[in-house]
Amino acid sequence: MVLQPQLRVVSTSTAAHNCTTTPCHAAQINHRILNQVKYLLFNGPTSHTEAWIYEYAKYLRGDWDAxxxxxxxxxxxxxxxxxxxxxxxxxxxxxxxxxxxxxxxxxxxxxxxxxxxxxxxxxxxxxxxxxxxxxxxxxxxxxxxxxxxxxxxRHLQAKKQEDAMMSMKRGKVVLENDQFEAVMQLAETLEGGLKL
Structure with a gap:
């Protein structure tokens, strides 16, 4: 006796909206995974699990930094x-x-x-x-x-950048003379633009 795999029969009225056969369901899952990986590559990871996926996806994509x-x-x-x-x-x-x-x-x-x-x-x-x-x-x-x-x-580098941004916001950054002048010119330009 040979056992045949059983496929669930779907009525024709719902077949277009509800894929229950194995190949169609697998294609939907693959499409969903691909979209999640694309989103993750574009927006970056937000959890440890996503960080693993992000690292592998960057490596598989061939990114230089991966x-x-x-x-x-x-x-x-x-x-x-x-x-x-x-x-x-x-x-x-x-x-x-x-x-x-x-x-x-x-x-x-x-x-x-x-x-x-x-x-x-x-x-x-x-x-x-x-x-x-x-x-x-x-x-x-x-x-x-x-x-x-x-x-x-990568996490340590991101934390260093975040800390640098936070210290800049708090005014703890020590600027050299030429940097200070450039920042002051930028501030004056922005202030002039905001008054208009």
């Missing part, structure tokens, strides 16, 4: 620590990968492709004969750690 990152040991270590809390790898993985990060032959601030950074970490783990270097879970942990690190980096 493909290339600045090498920073402390940010990478924070990323691996954070992702290890959510995605626990093998014992010793975090210690090993933090040690490998410091061993990489790169200066702080060096721009590197994210994929290459992941490959370098995995190759270093293989060369150092780390027990986990060929384990699927730890390979994924390397990817998540690097992705998480640069999500943290």
């Amino acid at each position: 493909r290339y990152v600045k090498f920073q040991v402390s940010i990478l270590q924070k990323g691996f620590e954070a992702s290890s809390l959510v995605f626990p790898p093998a014992p010793g993985f975090l210690r090993d990968v933090c040690q490998l990060i410091t061993m990489l032959p790169m200066k702080a601030g060096t721009v590197i492709e994210r994929k290459l950074l992941m490959e370098l970490l995995l190759e270093a783990a293989r060369e150092c004969n780390m027990a986990w270097w060929n384990s699927t879970r730890e390979l994924a942990a390397v990817m998540y750690g690097v992705m998480h690190a640069y999500m943290i980096y």
Whole structure:
């Protein structure tokens, strides 16, 4: 006896408005997801979950700032620590990968492709004969750690910009003479425009 998949029959009067067959429903879901990703790419993330989606979508779209990152040991270590809390790898993985990060032959601030950074970490783990270097879970942990690190980096950069804007609003910014003159001219121009 061969079992056939059962499709729900829809009356012709509602068929145009109500898709209940699997392919049509999947297309609707895909369209909704695509629209949400487009909205997220345009407006930016508002939650941690959206930040993950945003990071992957930017990477898949090929954005320069998602493909290339600045090498920073402390940010990478924070990323691996954070992702290890959510995605626990093998014992010793975090210690090993933090040690490998410091061993990489790169200066702080060096721009590197994210994929290459992941490959370098995995190759270093293989060369150092780390027990986990060929384990699927730890390979994924390397990817998540690097992705998480640069999500943290983006968050810190956004916070710095926000803090700078807040301190400007509070008048805590110290301007040099030429900057002060430019700001005063701008203020006078705006004031003159507002009086009209």
